[in-house]
Amino acid sequence: MTDIAIFGASGYGGQELLRYLATHPQIRVAAAVSGRWAGRTVAEALPHLEGFHEGLRFTAPDQPLPSSCAGVFLAVPHGTARDMVPRVEGLKIVDLSMDFRDESDGFVYGLTESNRNRIREADRVANPGCFATGALLALAPLASIGALAGDVVLSQTTGSSGSGAHAKAGTHHPERAQDMRAYKVLSHQHRAEIEDDVGRMGAGPCAVSMVPQSGPFARGIFTAAHVRLDPRLDSETDSDTDPEFDPFAIFAKHYADEPFVRMRPDTPTLRRVARTNYAEVSLHVADGRAVILSTIDNLGKGMAGQAIQNMNLLLGLDETMGLKTPGANA
Amino acid sequence: MTDIAIFGASGYGGQELLRYLATHPQIRVAAAVSGRWAGRTVAEALPHLEGFHEGLRFTAPDQPLPSSCAGVFLAVPHGTARDMVPRVEGLKIVDLSMDFRDESDGFVYGLTESNRNRIREADRVANPGCFATGALLALAPLASIGALAGDVVLSQTTGSSGSGAHAKAGTHHPERAQDMRAYKVLSHQHRAEIEDDVGRMGAGPCAVSMVPQSGPFARGIFTAAHVRLDPRLDSETDSDTDPEFDPFAIFAKHYADEPFVRMRPDTPTLRRVARTNYAEVSLHVADGRAVILSTIDNLGKGMAGQAIQNMNLLLGLDETMGLKTPGANA
Amino acid sequence: MTDIAIFGASGYGGQELLRYLATHPQIRVAAAVSGRWAGRTVAEALPHLEGFHEGLRFTAPDQPLPSSCAGVFLAVPHGTARDMVPRVEGLKIVDLSMDFRDESDGFVYGLTESNRNRIREADRVANPGCFATGALLALAPLASIGALAGDVVLSQTTGSSGSGAHAKAGTHHPERAQDMRAYKVLSHQHRAEIEDDVGRMGAGPCAVSMVPQSGPFARGIFTAAHVRLDPRLDSETDSDTDPEFDPFAIFAKHYADEPFVRMRPDTPTLRRVARTNYAEVSLHVADGRAVILSTIDNLGKGMAGQAIQNMNLLLGLDETMGLKTPGANA
């Protein structure tokens, strides 16, 4: 077993790390740091984890980490992760905040499917944002072959757990239960992150137009990415098409060996990926345009699940370890 | 038009009073008092009411009421209504708090169906609590003929709007959306209110055992009242039964002319009463026991709807005025 | 009172017509035609309408209409409305199906806000589809001044009542309650309807790319329309801009006097328009692009509400009659 620590263990990111790691065969949570819950056992604060993480108590942020720790998850607010890095120097770091998504300070951007070889060689991963993960899984197959450029329209709908563990007006149940609305229209912080990363993948210059929407579900991000199809790919798809120029073949190949990404012929769904690290993707082509749809759990593949996938790589473990628990149909 | 004022206009009770009164043909809201929203128009604070209450701005609590006001709704927190009564001396008062549900200070308990004659003669009404309304509509037909006594088991499930307009942990959408839980088990404050009122109706001594539950819906209270059937009523129901002793006939008669209570042969539902002042009731009898089910909207018949029904009576108007808007099937 | 008839009265379209018309001051439902419910009273089939439409029983399709009828709503399946028109020759007709949305056979397309003058002169209205209504309310202000052309990306999410009154796999609660998914991607039948109608409004040639999505709510359509901003409008908005070229001023002017369309500064919401004929619209501009968001109730402004708005016009009544009941905040 390898020991790790979690900073920010009482937020939803931290809670989900604890949930996935409860059954991880080779990672042990040696420290769960939370000012709010310091002193409590995991079972006291999170009754659904009673029987797991036996003996573990939350510790205050000013307590020293156990010397056994080889890695650390930073699930702390944007802006504070940067200050914590010196303190965990020498440990493998997966940072869930925005602070290093520009790949500064030796961090590698952690969209695992695109960057796993670089992550394996790295010590530090900047875990992608949840909206960015949903968008990039949709755009990567085209971006990585240089067939993405121009206007990219993103319509993305997130569940209420994306707002974090604390009650706020936007998650007040009577007003959220059957509502849908938008926020930060054309101005969400993930937009730049997405433009940067598709650039790294090989896309031409893209102008991302992003509308984040809030849906009345607890878990998930549904992404619809609308792009103009690269003319080289825009013959009508038929059985004679050269697979190199058949968009469906391009997607199938891109995700053929991915353990957590499933191509769907009709539509991705949120319910099947909820509470898992899996993603679903579908491609639709007509009249020179393509729509790519994707679904993830914002706290799973969009956050804690992908963070563990990346930590597995940093620690030299099988990337899927602790994450291959299937979702449900209902 | 008769002018009235609303204190506590920004809470859900106040918001709903404004919603129902938006189309009331004979009551005009002359003052909507809210410290939080003072200075704003109704449309600014409550966009769903744009086009109604034209010209009305929320006013601060320390502003004088327009002298035209003939009535006032107190939709303020428990404990503060009592202090406000001297200030509105001389006006017709409907108080939505618990402060006068013991019928102190000249207040009449406002379960309209049971007390409308007394309310017509009164100046002040203590509007029932939402749980109490659901329970009393279920129990009144038996209580009022002296056929209720002994253990009364109440299982009641409320929607999230019962927690008020401010976000709190218990209404945090990710944790409420698909959950059900209980609170204040056997210790809810409405229990005494229910015991008192069935006593006034004519019940024998009752021991009410009440479990309030929280359900994942925005609106409504579903009540199941379990009682032992009075032996006089406990012949097997058939067409020859004397209607005086047939429990189904007793319920049918009790609610025959009620404009807002509908007997249902199978089950009441929440969806059909949501956002209305209607209630549904059903009766089930077997093996010497009776179960009475009822549904109301906790903010409608359980709060603002019934408050308006009572104010109509206080002002000498038709009791149903402004309230006969049907619910929906979905 | 003017008498009208409803064909297809047991579907959700018909049910909603009955709900709105229950309190209409000048229209009386003289016939509610439904093969499924023939012989039943309204209260028996639709308990939430008990106390309304007193004396009305559903009638079989082969029964003659009362001779008093001056108008008829056709809420029957696509393809069957066309066959019924000869039977109701001479009556004012609002057809809720797709059959005449191409304005054939003397029908006027019934997006009320754009076509009310033509509707007033007409005898027959083809009521718009729900997706088309949401899209056209978003696009009309630009289209009608000739400032819309090129690619129009529509991301639209509908509630489950859009699937009709009969249970089907896509509305099975366990799999719908927390899910989101897409269907008929880039191939929905409303796409052509939208392209046609923006053309009639004055738009240049548009290529509409439409992704219909299904959300876990009962009521509503949330629309995000993404367009490239006409260069004439694309100065940065400031107080000195000529209102003729300021997109915000264009929208404000377009909807200034509309009784059922509300401009919102931040975001439209579904909860506030649910169970009403109201719509909310917001405009967002950045980097040469515009996003227009809109919300409607798919059964309200998207169906029965707009149908009544149109029938009011056909009958020479005030367009808003029977429809000015406000929505709720929760």
Add this chain to the structure above:
Amino acid sequence: MTDIAIFGASGYGGQELLRYLATHPQIRVAAAVSGRWAGRTVAEALPHLEGFHEGLRFTAPDQPLPSSCAGVFLAVPHGTARDMVPRVEGLKIVDLSMDFRDESDGFVYGLTESNRNRIREADRVANPGCFATGALLALAPLASIGALAGDVVLSQTTGSSGSGAHAKAGTHHPERAQDMRAYKVLSHQHRAEIEDDVGRMGAGPCAVSMVPQSGPFARGIFTAAHVRLDPRLDSETDSDTDPEFDPFAIFAKHYADEPFVRMRPDTPTLRRVARTNYAEVSLHVADGRAVILSTIDNLGKGMAGQAIQNMNLLLGLDETMGLKTPGANA
């Protein structure tokens, strides 16, 4: 690995067996029998299980079982399980239907916590109904020490997945999403099952009054059991009480070593047990009465989870195998 077969593999019971068994370390699904899905792979029919049960295709009911099978789950409709037993003679059987819950034909009633010793010695288990499981977990601590008798009032609310995998009127999303209602009031078939089993545990004669309710959530049963407290236990609880007569100590002791039952000080919740085999229980005492609350997932501890727990025992495996995956907080 031990091979087993599942009959009725496409219903929700069968689907959940496949989900739990996807990661079971010692049970392999050798046959998944479904007429509806015969010929399809698991991934084709159940995309959330892609990557699990590799190579398994659903088979038709008339196909022979692989000879390697040592056990079988019967997840077929009530009434048809009895006919299938001769066909699977010699195999370990867990039957999820009602057919053998009277312990006929050598079946042991499978409430694992009460009967595990008998199950270990048995070949056949009749898996309890979901309502019965929720009720019996609440009642067992009192029943098993002979402190339960007289009237037992059960108020139980089930999620929509309890209606099975096929869409029906009661699970039509628009009408279920925010509704609550009752069905089979005082006449549910689980009532007799509950009375029988508390009798076997040691309760005196009980009259169970049961109201099954339907809630707007996909997963779970919330149970409130109201009983009169045995006078021996009815001293006010304090630190000096003999633990033998302290109801809280009785519950604590009863469930102290149970791997899947968690005592909660305040309230059980549905969200924490959803999609797991865990149950939560709380006890509340006042005025001579006790209320015991419990939560389970109707498809988990109430069905497939408990079935696997029982199969583990029949096969001589650790009872918890394949089931110790924690739930989530949201």
